[in-house]
Every structure is written in structure tokens, then in C-alpha cells.
Amino acid sequence: MTKPSNSTFSLQILTVFLISLSCFKLSQCLKSEVEALLEFRKHIIDPLNHLESWKDSNSDSDSPCRFYGIHCDQEMVTGISLDNLSLSGEISPSLSALRGLASLALTSHSLTGPLPAELSKCLSLKILNVSGNYLSGSVPDLSVLTSLEVLDLSLNSFTGPFPGWVGSLTSLVSLGLGENSYDEGEIPRSIGELKKLQWLYLANSSLRGEIPESIFELEALSTLDICINKITGRFPASIAKMRKLFKIELYSNNLTGEIPAGVANLTDLEEFDVSNNQMHGVIPKEIGSLKKLTVFQLFKNNFSGEIPSGFGEMQHLNAFSIYKNAFTGVFPQNLGRFSPLNSIDISENRFSGPFPKYLCQNKSLQNLLALGNDFSGAFPDSYGDCSPLQRLRVSQNRLNGSIADGVWALPNVQVMDFSDNSFTGRVAPDIGASLQLTELMLSNNRFSGELPRELGGLALMERIYLNNNNFSGGIPSQLGALKQIASLHLEGNALSGSIPAELANCPRLVDLNLASNHLSGGIPRSFSIMASLNSLDLSRNELTGSIPKDFDRLRFSYVDLSDNRLSGSVPRYFVMVAGDKALAGNDGLCLDEDEEEGKKRKFTDSALPVCVHQRNGHESLIKSKVAMSCIILVTLIVFLVGLLFVSYRNFKKGEADGRMGDEKDVLPWKLESFQQVEFDVDDIYDVDEDNLIGSGSTGKVYRLDLSKGCGTVAVKQLWRGNGVKLMAAEMEILGKIRHRNIVKLYACLMKAGSNFLVFEYMSNGNLFQALHREIKAGKPELDWHQRYKIAVGAAKGIAYLHHDCSPPIVHRDIKSTNILLDEDYEAKVADFGVARVADQSSPKGSEWSSFAGTHGYFAPEMAYSLKVTEKSDVYSFGVVLLELVTGRRPVEEEYGDGKDLVYWVSTHLNSREDVVKVLDAKAVPQLLQDDAVKVLKVATLCTSKLPNLRPSMKEVVKMLVDAEPGAGLRSPDSAGRSEKGVCLDLSGDGF
Template sequence: MTLLPLPIHTMAKSPPFLSLQILTTFLTFFYLFHPSMPKTVETKALLEFKNQLQDPLNYLDSWKDSESPCHFTGVSCDLNTGQVTEISLDNKSLSGVLSPSISLLQSLTSLVLPSNLISGKIPVQLGNCTNLKVLNLTGNQMSGSLPDLSSLTNLEILDLSENYFVGGFPTWVASLNGLISLGLGQNDYEEGEIPESLGNLKNLTWIFLGGSNLRGEIPESIFELTALQTLDISGNQISGNFPKSISKLQNLIKIELFQNNLTGELPRELADLTLLQEIDISSNQMFGNLPPEVGNLKNLTVFQLYKNNFSGELPPGFGDLHHLKSFSIYRNSFSGEFIENFGRFSPLNLIDISENKFSGGFPKFLCENGNLQYLLALDNNFSGELADNYAKCKSLERLRINQNHLSGKISDGLWALPNAKLMDLSDNEFTGGISPQIGSSIGLDELILGNNKFSGELPLEIGKLTQLERLQLSNNNFSGRIPSEIGNLKQLSSLHLEANSFTGPIPIDLGQCDRLVDLNLALNSLSGNIPNTISQMSSLNSLNLSGNELKGSIPKNLQKLKVSSIDLSKNQLSGRVPLFLLTMGGDKAFLGNKGLCIDESSSSEVNSGLAICSRQHFNQRFTGNKLVMFCIILSGLVVILGCLLLVSYWNFKFGESDMENNIKWGTETDPRWKIESFHPMEFNADEICNLDEDNLIGCGGTGKVYRLDLKKDVGTVAVKQLWTGNGVKVSPTEIEILGKIRHKNVLKLYASLTKGGSSFLVFEYMANGNLFEALHREIKGGQLELDWFQRYRIALGAAKGLAYLHHDCFPPIIHRDVKSTNILLDDDYEPKIADFGVAKVAEESPEGSEASCFAGTHGYIAPELAYSLKVSEKSDVYSFGVVLLELVTGRRPIEDEYGEGKDMVYWFSTDLYDHKNALKVLDPKVVSDLVQDDMIKVLKVATLCTTKLPNLRPTMKDVVKMLVDAEPYTFRSPGSTETNGKAFL
């Protein structure tokens, strides 16, 4: 109510009314200023706000009913009224939902909750906080359609970016005329154009609409926002030529238009923006020469236009800039000699001119001011020597000048860069040796020198590079012994020394590099024996020692290794080849060793061109001693006759009992077979075990798989014959566990049969083979066999199968070899997880279980397994993430395009800096407007699953939930509520 002062004459003439007036004034004062009244309302509102949130850091502990809201952490009040005016909780790991009770804070002017994990919708009631000037909810996990908040007419800052809001683009913001800062980007709005009405916001200085599913051209009204300093419409589908009208925005400091569909040439008018500091128009379809005037933008600090089709020479003005820090123009067609003075006067920090056609001498002054950290100039036509002044570039961290025509020696100082992490000089014509000063580069992660003319011995100081993960020196002229100091490189995962002139033995100390995944010493002149210590490399996946002068036998303990590739050919080795290694490498891996042979029993398992050991030994031992031969044969006949008599007696004595035992299987089986049945089924052991090679349908690391049509109308089954050898046996405990598994997305194990060293597993037969084959099979018309809807169904089913193994089995089962070839498909393309040959029962430990051996397949192996045998469910999650990438991209886990030693995860994470570029990786043979968004959702799940740190990966239960949310719209039943599919991020 409003109290007005009464005239003096009225007050004098009306004492009763005066009393009423005084009382009313007192009550109003009491209501407005008594400390308990507003505090009660606002305290309850804030406590309800707190109750809807999870606070793992206990940041809101001070929010108590007994305290004034003004004492709450993150809360500010008006000094006069005591009412709450601001809530600021930036990056406090808060989750939960935003309570509507916030609308009771009528004096609230600022609500700042960025960089948390808050989910759910924005409550409509927030529109009642009409005094709000700042609303910042960026970087959360909020979803749903945005409510109309046009009632918040006092807003100056509105930032709802980096959430998962859906629905139409919020056109109501155009009525908020007081806005200075507007952030709506990185959400999942329906596809649409930029509203012309945004041109009404004349006070805007900052606008961020990146990643908002916007298409079409930028409306002319945007170029009337003359106060604008930052324009960011990146990561959309904006088309048309680069707008010349941008020159109207004379106050522009920053332009972000990367990852769109812009075409045409860069207009000369851009040079009119004299205040411009940053411009990024990368990943578009622009072409032509750069206008010379662009080089005169004296305030430039960031210039990026990589992944376009620009050509010609660079404007010479770039060489005179004094503020340039970042310059990235890779993957264009620029040519000619590079600007001589580039970097001479600027604090250059990053330059990437890779994958162009620059020629002539390499620029000398890129590190003139000592700030350069990243120098990337690979795949050009530079020639001549590298200037000595780079030896003084102590700030340099990444140096990639590979794939050029550079020559000459590398100065000692360049080998000794103290902050270098990556040095790639490969595919040039460099000469000379590696300086002993390389021992000063103690932070080096990768040293790549392959395909040059380097020579001399490796310095012993290379053993000081204890952080080194990759050492690639192949195809050079290095000589001398491999220094034993390499054994100090405990982080090393890849060692390539092939095609050099190394001599002497393989150092025993190399076995200390127990994180090595890839070891190649081929095509040298190494001698001596293969050291037993190689078996200590528990992570080794690929071993190549071919083309040397190695002697002696193959160490038996190499069978401990679970390599997927091995090559010991063209040496001077002798003795038996272990069957397991022969199975993994094939006979080509051992050819060219005249002294090697295989057991006669092994020759039936593997088609080999190697000699038979038993035949050679028989000829050598007995040709000269007929008497001994006769005695042995006679003794053998006596023993055989005795055994036959004993067996006959045994059968006569116990035959009736055996028959009774066989009846329970529904058939008469050989009592020597130990049979365990897990599902009702009639079969004959001889029928199972007499397999026809014509019915072979698969061969893997644990055995061969055959298709078998059983008699008695049982139907078709798949029979796996396990390789012989301790390394591939499935323990009785594991058989028992697998037999108890009951899930429609896990392959059904009918029975197991064992006798002596032979083991057979009988599984249900899957008519459509495995997922890898189905992904790459074509049906009529060149169309792929699997469309997106089938792929999604397979992804969800396989995820449910793995979730069952991880969460519903006790103890949990870790598969350890999840890959597309181990996901089988039945007649209806229902997926089933298969091949538990290396599966492990998880231990009750938060750190995971210690595996006895390395398992997995290159391209699917979680990065932590390169340095640890600690396996956990999260290793399976990583591998499943790779499968999801296969489903979304249609690519294989390993392709030449990814680069040597690289896989699909590396390619995806480095080639795509964020999800804005995701459209480019979707399988073009199945993507369409109908399923494009759904494929993106699954791609994001794959990204989470393949996170480098295991603890940041979701559980398989979470993966199932995320995939359910990513269900294609076509799959949803009529009337169901559409989910955004990204609330999990």
C-alpha cells in the first residue's frame, strides 16, 4: 500500500484518523523492515533452491535456516533493504535442477550459474524476476525448449549457451532491447535461419550463435548492429559468399565464422575493420587469393583460415605485423616462397602452414621474439637447410617440419630444446647424427626422424629421455649397437629402428620397456639370440625382427605375449616354432630361417611351408642304428597290446555303468569326452568334434569356428575348436560362468566338450555373421547392408549385453576384446556379444583386476592398457566406443589415412576439434536429413566412451541410457515425448 502524508489541518481536526494513520504506518514499517519477515520468504526460497541441487563440494553448507540469506556463500544482498540481489555460483560442480522458487526473489538482479552440471528445464516462473539484468546459465546440461522470457525487459546479459536446449530458435530475445551481451550458441535447436529481428538489438556488443543449427545467409540486419565487437556464428551451416557488408561493423574486434559453408573469395572490404584483432573463417569452402589489404590489419593477433581452398601467395604485409600471436592456414593451396620477415616483429606463439605448396628456403624468423611454442610446417616443398637460430628457440614445444625437402645437419642446440615435446623431422633429406645434447630434451614425448639420411651411432644420452613414448628412426643410415640405455625409456610404447645398419645383439635391457606396444627392428644386421626379456613386454602387440642375422631358437616364453602381428622371417633361427606364434603370424612370419621347423601335429592345424621337426629328427636318430630302432618298435608294440587288453577288460567291467551315464545326454557318447551342457539339447560328441574344413566360418586368436548342421532336427550351431596350448584354454570356472549367462544380447553357450588337450565350445549359430562384415557388405545397387536404424538397434543391443556382463553378473565379467568382429548378428540382425576367450572375472577392487596377459585388438585397446595390466569395465567401455565410431562413420578402426601407428580415435579427436565439425564424419552412405541428428547423438556417446582417462568414461549402464535417449525419431511410438538425447553430457 502507499501512504500519503495528510494535510496538517486534516490531522488537527481528526484525532481518530490520526491514530489509524500512525498505526498503519507502524505496521507497514514493521512489515517492510522487520528482519524476520522478508528473510523468511527469501530463506525458504533459497533453501528450496538448494534442495533441488546436489553439492559434492559442500559449497552450500552455509545455506541454513538459522542464517540470514545475506550470509549465504555466493549470495549478495541490497545494503538498504536486506533483500537478495545476486546469486553467483560459478563452476561449483553443482548438479540437479533449477527450482522455480527462485522466482520469489523479487529483487534479484543477477543469476550467475555457469560451468556446472545443472540439468532439466528453465522454469517458466523465472520470467517473474523482472528485475534481472544478468542471466548466465552457460555450460550446464539443461534441456527442453526455452520458455518465453521476453518479460525480462531489464536484461543486459543473457547467456544460455553450451546446453542442450531444443525446439525452435528463441526469437523472443529480439524484444529485449537492452541486451548488451547475447549467448545462445551450442544448443540443439531445430534447423532454421537467423531471425532478421535480431537487428533490433542495437546495443549488442557481443553475440554468440555458434553451433545452433543455423542455415542460410547472414541477414543484412545483423550488419546494422554497429556497436558489435564480437560476432560468433561458427559451427553452423551458413552459406553464401563472405558478406562484404561486414565492413559496416567498424567496432568489430573478433570474427568467428569457422565451420560453415561459406564460399567465394575473401572481400577487400574486410580490411576496413581497422580494430580487428581476431578472425577465424576456417573449415569453409572459400577460395581465391587473399586481398593484399588484409595484410595491413595492424591489430591482428589471431588469423585462421585453415581447411579452405585459398591459393596464391600470402600478402607481404603479414611480415610487418607487430601483434600477431597465432597464424593457422593449413590445408589450403598457398604457394610461392614464404614471407621472409614473417614473425620478425611479432610475439608469434603458434604457426601452422602445413599441407600447402610453399617452396624455397624455410622462414628464418618465426621464433625471433622467443615466444614460439608450436611450429607446424609439414607437407610443403621447402628446401635448403634449417636456420641455426632455431637452436635458440627455447620456448618450442612442437616442431613438425616433416614431408619437405629440407637437408643439411641439425645444429646441436636444436637437439637440446628444453621444452620440446614433439620433434618430427621425418621424410626429408637431413644428414649428420643425433647430438649427445639430446639428453637435455628431457620432456620429449615423440622423436620422429624416419626416412632421412641421418647416420652415426645413437648417443647413450638418448636414455635420459624418460618421458619418450615414441621413437621412430626407420629408414636412415644409423649404425653401431643399439644402446642398452634405451631400457631406461619406461614410457616407450612405439620403437621403430628398422631399415638402418645397426649391428650387435638386441640389448637385454630392452625388456625393461614393459609398455612397448609396437617394436620393429627389421632390416638391420643384428646378431645373437632373441633375448628372453622380450617376453617381459606384457603390452606388446606387434613384433618385427625380420631381415637380421639372429641365431638360436625362438624363446619359449614368447608365448606369454599376446601379439596380433609377429615377423621373425629372414634370419638364421633354428629349432621348433611354437604353435601359438605360428597361428598368430602364419608361416610367412618364419620363412627364410633354414633351421626352423614345426611339429607334425602342428602341420594339421596350420597350413605351413616349414619343415616337419619329427621327420628330420627321426631320420637323424635312427638311420644308423637299426637294432635300437627294432627294440623301440618292439617295445612299443608290447605296450600297445597291453593297453588294448586293459581297455577291453575295462569296457567289459564298466560298460553298463558308462551306458547309463550316456543316456542322460540323449545319445551314446564317448565316455572319454567330458561334456558340460548348459541348455537342453541332444547331440553326439563325435558329431560335434568331427568338423569339416569346408564349413570353416571364422578364425581368431582363441580358435577356429565352424558351422555345423546337427542331426535329429536340432538345427544349426556354431562350434569353436580352441587352439591347443595353455595360453588359450578357458578355465572351468570361466566355462561355468559363461554357461550361466542368460541375456538375449550375449551369445548362448550350449555346451563344452573337452578331452585331453582338445576343447570345443558349442554356441548358437548367427546367420548374418559379425558386425564388421555387415558394416562393409553391399547389397544390390551398391547400397550398404545396414542402414542407420539397423545400426542404432545393433548399438543399443550390444550395449545392453555388455551392461549385463558388467552390472548384472556376479562377479562382473570383463570381456577384454570388444570389437565389431565379436558382435554377431542373427537372422533379424539382433546383436550378441561373443568370443569370451580372454574374458576375465572382475575383482572387487576400485582399481580393477590385474590381468595375467595383454589382451585386445589394435584399434580397440584402451590407452591405459599400453602401460598397465590393470583391467576394468572401463576398458570395455573404451572398446565399445570404438565400435560406436565404426557404426557412425562407416570407417575401420585402422586405416592408412589416420597416419602410421594411429587409429580412428586419434583421427577423430585430432581432426575434429569439437562437435561442430561432426557432420563431416558421418557415413555418407547412410546419413540423411532424417537421421543426421540421431547419428550426432550416438557420435557424442562414442566420444564419451573413448575419453582417455578411464574414470571419465561412463559405465555401460549409463551408455545404455544415453543410447535410449538417442533413439531415432522414426523408432518412437506415436504420442511419445521426444527426448533431446544429450542430457547426459
């Protein structure tokens, strides 16, 4: 065997050394990357355990490539792909140690905190996508990452300046910066340097000014999305140079001008949306030649003229929405004939002529909205075959004739609105096949015939409006099977027969109007058990009999029984609720003479006569001589009574002093004290009526200056009857809790059948009073800073009840009159007479037999259920926030019949201009409008229709604190965040 030479041996040793060194470095590299990933994992909350494989094995040679979502190249981490895994926590700067990292995708989580500036050390990054999180703070300067091809920071909570440095990332193909809360600024011209850019998403980014011309040099761009900003100027004619565009999203800006004919040169264009701007003019007829068009939306502008006939020849058109413009002429009759049209909204224009009949030719149409035009003639029978149709609204036109049976029977229709036309004919029994129907609106037509009993089989029905037609026959008793119905309007027809008692079986019925018919018989006794009923109109019928005695259990906000033939005594409390006008035209009604003395005094102004009860069923005829004797006798009695009254008053004055002395001696006070305060208990019993400061459903409240200079307190004298129960409720709640935003209960006293509660005195009264007081003409007492302070204080008080009391306490009557203000305008929640301790054993809340709350503040679920959770308080508090923001009352005539402040505000949320109109201009100067809008956002979350969509009070407090002037606001959940790149406008069907 030949012995190796010295040089060969040396080479072998060097090779072994280099291999060993390489292995050592690789081992160290692997260990470093594992450590970096594990450090990242420490800061992440993973509720579904997707990152279970991310563990330290204590092996120097163990590879990070075994971790879930990690991609490697030759044992080096090159990619992290963790999308949509419900992760939360923060992004650790430790990821900057992954020097080979080329792709970082952490989309659609709940990650918070800043985006680490240390990521700029990952010079190999080509993809950085953290969209759909809650990342905050300023976007760090990442301009050194010149290899980036995809940068998506959209749908987060970034603040600070718009990242203008992106113009240096010339390799970018996709750029998403939208849906963040940057400082207001302009689009940087440098974006025009990104010549490779294909996707640009800048939606809702606080951008103003005009679109820089440089952007129109991006000839590779296919998606241009700058919607929901404050972009101004004329619609850019230069857009015609971007021949590869297939999507243009510029809706909800302040663009003016016309659509240039050059847009027709964009032959790849599929989606075009410039809705909600200030544009005008006609649609160039050349636009009708865009063969690939699928979405065309111009709603809420000032366009006019006719729709080009070329739209009728399109073969891919899916969505067409042009409502709230001034288009005229005959609508293209062929539109939809050759395309898979899914949704069309042409409402609130001036189209005339026949109604288009081919919109559902390809059996794809789900939404057909054409209300508020001037269409005439018949509604085409062809829509009877449009089985996918879900929303059908053609109200406020001049359509006539009858509706085809097949239309009544559409199997998927949810909303059917033919109101305000001149339709005739019947409602076919085939309507029983429309099992998805929730709203049926046929008002103000000339429909006739009997109401089909099949209506009672539509289990999802919520609203029926058949008023002002020619319907006849009886009201079907089958309507009593509608368990979801909230509103039933049948007024202004020729219905006859009795009112079905079965209607009382509708547990969610809030609004019932049967006025102006020929109904006879009595008011069903069963109506008195309808706890949900809030508005009842039975006027102008031929009803007889008495008003059910148990009607005083119902809490009506509106009731009208006038112009019938009702008779008998009016139930207790009912006259106060209904008023004389609601009972007028019923000559047989009278006030019961057996009312309690206190109740009688409340009825003294009523026009109704007092009931006269006959005894033994016998009345003798009174002769003139006897009548004269009676008159003389009555005169003598009056005279004697006058003398007795004077004597009695003198006697009582002397007796009162003696009686008070006797009671003090014989009947001792029953006192329970909760807070340290010195007062003479006898002062409580002698409160002066001159010091009355309020009166409500539970009692009177007096201001009392304590003797010996011990300050001032508020004394509530509870009404007799329920006084003990109400006192027990307030003692149970307020006697145990302590919070600076809950009114203090000092003591409870009982003596001689009277019940008193002693509270701290709030010198500025209640919030409702303060909101509607003026310091001087035109200047409200409360400015925005005070209103904000009150909002936060009240929220903290309610949050304490919900989250810090064990078990939680539900107030059940949150309203502005129950929020009191001290001398510094600190808010304190008061009046716990109907509050209850929540039943934590029931996940759906507690059910209480007594109905509580105030009209205008009721959560929607209270219309059909007595199960109350903390979310009912959240809704009521949301109404209070709306009062603070708008300066309006919860219920006003301006809102419309049966409407409230929540509804009114909801009609003003379609644009920034409308939102500003909601704000109380006297209290919210222009400088503070953005701050007030933040609180308005919180209010709209609180007043969500569904309880599970409302935030908790703890979340409400956090959002309000974040809404302090100068602070950013971020919702606790993703409610209201639209999907990236999708145009969402929920107001299009907006009546």
C-alpha cells in the same frame, strides 16, 4: 503540560498504524523471499556445501540477505550470484516470487531440466546468465523482460526453435545463445534491432543461410561469433561498417568468396578467424596494416598468393595459422621479429625459399608447424635459443644441412619432427637435455653417425622414428630404460652389432622395427617376456641362432623375421601367426617333427621343411646299392601300409559302434545343467561335422537339432588342453547370470576327455558376419535401424555385467564376432572363456597373467599393462560401434601400417563433410545421417585414449537410448565442450 489536540492525537495513531502496517508487509515480504529461496534450494544438489547458510530460522523477521551468494537492496533480494560451485539439480520456478530480482547468475554447473518460463515474471531482471549447464527443452519466451542487458543461455542442451524473440530485447548489451541443439534455422533479422549490442555469441547453434544484412548495422558490436554453423554465401563486405569490432569468429561454416579489403578499416580488430570454410583468393595487402592484430587464422580454405609483407611488421601477433591452403612464394622473413608470436602453423602450403628465422625472436614461441611445404636451405641455428618451444615440425620440405646442437637440446620440446627432408650430420648428445621429449621423428633423411646413448635418459619418450637414414654403430643398450616408449623404428640404416636384450625392459613397447640393417647375433631370449609387443620386424639383417622357444606366448598382429640366417625348429603356434613370408630366407629353419598331430595338420601347407633329428651324432655314407634297397623297401612299406589302412578303417568302423556303446555304459556323462531344456546327451557326442558353424580360439561350434522336436541348440566342443579351464570360466560366469542380451548357457558336459558347452542357438550368426553379408548385390543385410537395435542391445548386456553383477564381470574380449544375433536380430554377448570377475579391492583394476583380447579391439593401455578394468571393455565396445557406423573391419590395409579403425575414423572428424564420409553409405541414407553421427559421437567417447575419459557402460546405454532416431544426444560429461568464444581446432598439426 499542554494536552494534545484531538487532531494531533489522531495523526499519531495513524502514523503508528502505517508503521505497523509497513513492518507487517516487510515481514511478510522477507518471509516470502526466504521461502522462495529455500524452495529453490530443495531442488539443488550441493556436494561442496556452499549453500550451508541457506537455512530456515523460523523467524518472521529473518532476512534472506544472510544467504551465501544473495545480494540485497533495503532487505529485498536483487541478485543471485552462484557461479562455478559444482551444483546440480534443477532451477525451481519459485525464483519468480523474487519480484525485485535484477541479476540471476548460475553459470558453469551441472544443472538440468528446463529454464522455468515463470522467470518472465521477474520484470526487473537485467542480467540472466545460466551458461555452461545442461539445461534442456525449448527456451521459454522471455520477450517481456525488456530491461535485460545481459542474456546468456550458451553452452547448454536447449532444443526446439532458435529464440527469435530476442530481437525485442532492445536494451541488450550481451547476447549468448550459442552451443545448443536448436532446430536448424536462420538467424532472425530482428537481431539487427539490438543497437546497444556489444557481444553476440551464436556459435554451434544449427544456423544456416546467410548472415542477415541487418546485423552489420550493429555499430556498437565488438565481438561477432557465429562459428561452427552452416552459414553460406560470400564473406560479407558490409562487415567493414562495424568499426568497433575487435573479434570476428566465423570459422567452420560454408562461406565462400574472398576477404574484402575493407576489413583493413577495422582498426581495432584483434582476432580474425575464418578457418575451415570454402573461401579463396589472396589476402589483401591492406590487412598487413592492422596494427592490433593478435590472432589470424585462415586454415582449411582455398587461399592462394603470397602473405603480405606487413605481417612482418606487426607488434602484437600471437597466433598465426593458415595450414591447408595454397599459399606460395617466399614467406615474410620478418614475421615474428617484432611480435610475441606464440603459435604458428603454415603447414600444407607451397611456400618456398629460405626458412623464416625470426619466428622465435621474442622467445615466446611454443608451436612451430611448417610441414608439407617447399622450403629449402638450412634450418636456422637461431632456434637453438627458443627455449619455450614445445612442438617443432618441419617435415616434408627440402631442408638440408645439419641441425644445430642447441636445437637438439631444447628443454621444453615435446615433439621434434625433421622427417622427409635432406638433413645430414649427427644427432648431438645434447639431446639428453630435451627431457620433455615424447616424439622424435627423423625418418627419410641422411642423418649419420652413432645413435647417442643419451636417448635412453629421455624418460617421457613414447615414439622414436629414425628409419631410412645412415646411422651406424650399435643400438644403445640405454634405450632399454625408456619406460614409456611404444614405437621404436630404426629400419633402413647401417646399424651393426647385436640387438640389446635390454629392449625387453621397455614395458609399453608395442611396435619394434629394426629391419634392413647389419645386425648380428641372436634374437634376445628376453623378448619372449614382452607382453606388450604387437608388431616386430627384424627382417633383412644378419641374425643367427634360433627363434626363442617362448615366442608363442606373444600375440603378434605382425611379425617379419625374413632374410636372416636363423636356424633351428620353429616354436609351436608361431608359423600360424607369422606365415611363411615372415620366415622366408632363413634356410636353417624347420618345423619341429614332434608337434602334436592336431598341430601338424595346421602346418601341412607350410613351405618350411620338417626338422630331421640326428641320433648319436653319427651319419653313415649311403652307397648307391643301399639307396636302391631303401627305395624298394619304402615301396613295399607304402604298399603294406595301404593294405593296413583299408583294413584298419573297416575295423575302426565296427569298433566305433562298440566303443560308443561301451563308453555309454562304462563312462557316464558328467552333466551340469543351468537352464531347462530337454535333449539326449548322446546327441552331443555325435555332432556332425557337416553342421559346423564356427571355429575360434576356444573351440568349434556346431548347430544341433535336438531329437523329439525340442528345438535347436549350439554346441561348442572345446579344444583339448585348455578346455577344462575355459569350461570352468564360462560355467562360473554364464551359470549365474540371466539377461536377455547375454547368451544362455543350457548345460556343460564332459565325457572321455571331451568338453562340451550347450548354448541357445542364434540363427543369424555373429555381428561381424551380418555386417559383411549382402541380401543382394550392393545391399547390406543390416540397415541402420537394425544396427542401432544391435548397438543398444549389446550395450545393455555389457552394462549388466559391469553394473548389475556383484562383483562386476569384465569380458576382456568384446568384439563383433562375440556378439550373436537371434532370428529378430536381438544382440547377445557371448564367449566368456577369458572373462574375469573384477577385483573391487583394487581401484586400478585387476591384473591377470594371461593376455586376452583381439587386435583392433585392444584398449591402448593394454600395450603397457595387464591391469584391466571395465573401461577396457568400453573401448572394445567403442570399436564395435565404429564397425556398425562405418561398415568397416577393425583392421584393414587402407588404414596404413600399424593403424586401425579408431585411427582412421579420427582422421575424418575435422568437418561435417569428412564425418559423413565415415558413415556406411549403403546402410545410412541421407535422412538418417544425423542419427548415425550421434552413435559415432558415442563411439569416439568410448575409444578415448585415456580410460578415465571414457564413459561407463551405464552412461553409454543412456547416450545410445537418447540417440534413437528423433531423440537428442547429450554426453554425460563436459568432454569436448569448448570454452565460450574460443576457437579450438585440434587438427592443425594433423599428421
